[in-house]
Amino acid sequence: MMVVAKVPIDISATCQQKQLELLFLSSSTKRSISITKTFFRRRKCLITMCSTSHMPHIESLEHINSVQSRSSGLPIMVNGSTGKMGGAVLEAAVSAGLNPVPVSFGGPEDSGKIVQVGGKEIKLHGPSERESILSSVYAEYPNLIVIDYTAPAAVNENAELYAKVGVPFVMGTTGGDRERLYKTVADANIYAVISPQMGKQVVAFLAAMEIMAEQFPGAFSGYKLQVMESHQASKLDTSGTAKAVISCFQKLGVSFELDQIQQIRDPKLQMEMVGVPEEYLAGHAFHMYHLTSPDDTVSFEFQHNVCGRSIYAEGTVDAVLFLAKKVQSKADKRIYDMIDVLREGNMST
Structure with a gap:
């Protein structure tokens, strides 16, 4: 996440005037252009310090061990793992000590592909036979948590699959019919963290x-x-x-x-x-x-x-650990969001 620190410096009257002219144009077209130009000009007239996800992340050995002890090889299934967000989540999950199962779901074009992460191979399956495959994986890994970073068009169909099998899941995918999504989960009485924003x-x-x-x-x-x-x-x-x-x-x-x-x-x-x-x-x-x-x-x-995507990947890992804890404790509440995860504390980063 970028942190912006604005330090006043000698800004010329010309620069200030141009900002005001751009900011308060009346027509809708000019107003649209003004937002971007004003934003950009401010960046030139201010000293900006950035903290981005590509900078080194320093953690104590004690903290890393604490995260890994909480995850303790928890099995996860990342659907949409060929996407950039799914890939980022896989890397963060492996770093946190979670255990990706060797199966994942994707679109028809992904069927048969192999994703490698942390020295493991994950085979992707297309839409066919997903229910039998998921049921088999869930039977083999009863503590399984599914993570969904697929496509907006697949949100409701995927949620209905997870509900039918009864597997808890973390849904980071945006879009779909959200009212239908929540009703599907509520009717099935399964555990889920649903949030379009995981940062x-x-x-x-x-x-x-x-x-x-x-x-x-x-x-x-x-x-x-x-x-x-x-x-x-x-x-x-x-x-x-x-x-x-x-x-x-x-x-x-x-x-x-x-x-x-x-x-x-x-x-x-x-x-x-x-x-x-x-x-x-x-x-x-x-x-x-x-x-x-x-x-x-x-x-x-x-x-x-x-x-970058590390802020969302790290948040997803926290959501998985949070949900696993709720499943284990048989919590009365079943549907959660990232506010619930934040309130719980004990986050990985």
Whole structure:
């Protein structure tokens, strides 16, 4: 996750004026362009310090041993393991001491493929015979937790499969019919962690936003909101995180529709205007929310920039450990989200 520290320096009046001109253009087209340009210009006029996922992660031996003792070879099945997110989760899981079973599900094009991780081979199966395969794996590994990072179109079908077999699962895949998803799990009375956002720190930010919206409704009545979100070009849908944050702002009194979000998917714009490092064009999440008072004299800005996928992979590992604990203790509650995981504490990173 990118941490932005803004240190005031000598900013010329010209730079300030250009920012204001760009920020408060009235037409919808100019407003869309202004979000990105203003964001980019601010980066030039501020000293920015970044902490990204490619930097070395230093952990004590005692901490690593603690994580591995909690995982103790817990069997997991990562569906969607040929995808970048699934691959990142596999690596994080192996590092944490979890035990990937030698089977995984993917699309028709993945059938027969082999994924190698941590010296192990995982054979992928397509849609056919999934129920019998999963039932067999679950019988062999009764403590199994399934992790789903497949495709939005497969969310409901996959959840129905897990529910039918009775295997607990962690669903990080976005999209699908979410109401149907929750009903499927509830009707089957199985354990699951379902969250479209697995980044723990981002989830904490969302929780803070929800608390503010609940306790101070209407606090930003009349304010104008501009939203920019940049993700890898392969992400076709609108960010679920952006939707959640906007929902909070709406409760705080801001008038804003989802179609007003400025989505950036063009790599050239992402590098030149948004400031995404080239090595993270294929995997990033840069969000900016800018609020302006009705008379343009007050502004607030919320920003979170994520480079890479490690933040989501680490959160997924925590969700798996959390869910395994709930299954073992036969907890009354069956459906959880990442807020529940955060509240539990004892996280791996």
